[in-house]
Amino acid sequence: xxxxxxxxxxxxxxxxxxxxxFLALCSEDKGLFDAVEAIRRANxxxxxxxxxxxxxxxxxxxxxxxxxEHRFRELISSPEHAGSVRxxxxxxxxxxxxxxxxxxxxxxxxxxxFETHPLSLVEAMAHGMEIVATRWRGIPEMLPNGLASLVEPxxxxxxxxGLLQSVxxxxx
Numbered sequence: 001x002x003x004x005x006x007x008x009x010x011x012x013x014x015x016x017x018x019x020x021x022f023l024a025l026c027s028e029d030k031g032l033f034d035a036v037e038a039i040r041r042a043n044x045x046x047x048x049x050x051x052x053x054x055x056x057x058x059x060x061x062x063x064x065x066x067x068x069e070h071r072f073r074e075l076i077s078s079p080e081h082a083g084s085v086r087x088x089x090x091x092x093x094x095x096x097x098x099x100x101x102x103x104x105x106x107x108x109x110x111x112x113x114f115e116t117h118p119l120s121l122v123e124a125m126a127h128g129m130e131i132v133a134t135r136w137r138g139i140p141e142m143l144p145n146g147l148a149s150l151v152e153p154x155x156x157x158x159x160x161x162g163l164l165q166s167v168x169x170x171x172x
Contacts, residue, residue: 004104004127004128008104008130012167012168015051015052016052017053017054018163019056020039020056020057020103020106020163021058021060021100021103021105021106022035022059022107023060023061023099023100023108023120024061024118024120025061025112026061026064026072027063029113031108031109031111032068032072034155035107035159036075036081038107038109038157038160039057039081040081041156041159041160042055042159042164045160045161055084055163056083056084056086057084057085057107058103059085060088060090060091062090100129101127105131105163106120107132107159108121108124108132108133108139109133109151109153109156110134110136110139110153112136115136115137116137116138117142118139121139121142121143125143131143131148131166132148132159132162132163133148135152136153149165149166150162
């Protein structure tokens with residue numbers, strides 16, 4: 001936690017790349033496309049405000065079908081997403097741990113109809129990560145007050161603001 005806290009403090013004072021992790025099924029209702037759009041908007045807001053922060057999204061998880069994967073890959077290959085979104089595949093074990101240790105923020109924009117107790121949120125808390133998530137189903141109740149930026153589902157602009165807020169000042 002000290003290492004992560006020191007890194008966030010350094011990012012706040014010196015600027016640099018904020019590493020954001022999306023760790024879930026790579027589907028629309030888990031918020032995949034909202035996450036990509038939120039990164040674009042956070043980077044745009046950061047640039048226009050004169051901030052020296054930029055955001056990079058690492059997407060980890062499997063796709064529910066080829067159509068969703070194709071749509072995602074086409075989207076992130078566009079010039080407006082160049083260098084800001086990458087797909088790192090389905091992770092488990094040591095690879096998953098490394099992705100969590102190497103990330104500053106977990107972005108969990110789910111509005112999945114059957115969302116119950118997302119493991120990625122539990123793991124993010126265990127790793128001391130900043131969290132930006134949606135106010136959906138039981139998600140707010142599982143996150144202690146002040147531990148996460150919570151926004152309404154299907155709102156990439158609010159997600160972007162949550163990302164900017166999560167690194168603009170310490171929440172914990």
